[in-house]
Amino acid sequence: MLNPFSEFDWDLRYYRLDRNLEPIWDELVGLSRGASALVLVPEYFGNRLSITALDLLHELHGSGSRIVEDWTHSVISPRRAPVDMAIASLRKTLPVGDGAWAWGFSGGQSLLPKTSSPGTEMWAGMDLLALAGDQRDRALARKRIRRAESRFAVELEPAFATARTQVELMRLNFSSFGAARVRNARHLMRRLKGYEIVNHEIESDVPSHVVLRVKHPHALQRMLAQRNVYCPVHWERPAWLPETFPWDSLISIPIDHRYDEDDMTYVATTLNALHD
Numbered sequence: 001m002l003n004p005f006s007e008f009d010w011d012l013r014y015y016r017l018d019r020n021l022e023p024i025w026d027e028l029v030g031l032s033r034g035a036s037a038l039v040l041v042p043e044y045f046g047n048r049l050s051i052t053a054l055d056l057l058h059e060l061h062g063s064g065s066r067i068v069e070d071w072t073h074s075v076i077s078p079r080r081a082p083v084d085m086a087i088a089s090l091r092k093t094l095p096v097g098d099g100a101w102a103w104g105f106s107g108g109q110s111l112l113p114k115t116s117s118p119g120t121e122m123w124a125g126m127d128l129l130a131l132a133g134d135q136r137d138r139a140l141a142r143k144r145i146r147r148a149e150s151r152f153a154v155e156l157e158p159a160f161a162t163a164r165t166q167v168e169l170m171r172l173n174f175s176s177f178g179a180a181r182v183r184n185a186r187h188l189m190r191r192l193k194g195y196e197i198v199n200h201e202i203e204s205d206v207p208s209h210v211v212l213r214v215k216h217p218h219a220l221q222r223m224l225a226q227r228n229v230y231c232p233v234h235w236e237r238p239a240w241l242p243e244t245f246p247w248d249s250l251i252s253i254p255i256d257h258r259y260d261e262d263d264m265t266y267v268a269t270t271l272n273a274l275h276d
Contacts, residue, residue, distance in 0.1 A: 019248075069086045070086075181208070182207070187261045187268075191265060192212075
């Protein structure tokens with residue numbers, strides 16, 4: 001996400017997060033005050049910004065800063081207007097082949113996808129994976145998806161989303177997706193034993209994952225995969241991050257609409273059996 005800024009030789013300043021992945025607001029305000037800053041604030045794992053946080057961001061806005069909110073993990077949550085601009089990568093949370101979303105300085109809403117050619121290839125890979133009959137078919141489908149991902153990474157010019165993505169976005173039942181995430185998260189959280197849950201407050205938010213703080217995330221990730229539970233590690237420590245910045249070990253458990261309470265029970269039982 002920060003590569004475009006570093007390529008233009010911007011002065012990047014990093015702020016820390018607390019154990020709930022909320023910005024340490026005094027530190028963020030101190031870094032931004034007195035300068036015309038662009039402040040990037042992610043809503044990690046569906047945890048929306050509090051009223052207090054929004055008040056601070058409006059204060060920064062009033063002093064000349066621009067505020068960009070990353071809604072990728074919270075795109076299904078009930079929405080309110082961003083301070084200046086909001087962005088979201090749709091493919092990380094929704095079953096579509098291409099596209100990103102932006103709500104910007106002009107006050108309008110639009111899709112700002114990458115070029116439609118990689119999107120077409122992504123849809124083809126997703127279709128192949130859905131129809132895959134054996135391991136060889138699944139490997140070919142994933143290879144095609146990886147090829148499309150690589151093309152997205154180097155395509156810089158915006159273009160229209162594929163027609164299929166636009167139709168799907170109009171057809172998808174976002175309320176149903178959100179309800180399933182909340183239901184699955186609560187079911188999983190009630191059954192986990194001994195784990196520190198990072199995003200445990202979900203009363204008014206729609207979580208993207210249930211996030212656990214663990215000692216050895218990659219080892220746990222491998223053991224879960226052996227039991228057909230596939231989880232991302234958020235995130236690898238960036239090479240450019242100063243050594244003085246602490247880095248947490250997190251693993252994120254998928255809870256999206258593809259799963260039901262029986263699936264969550266299996267995941268909880270598996271995690272509890274592997275708890276160290």
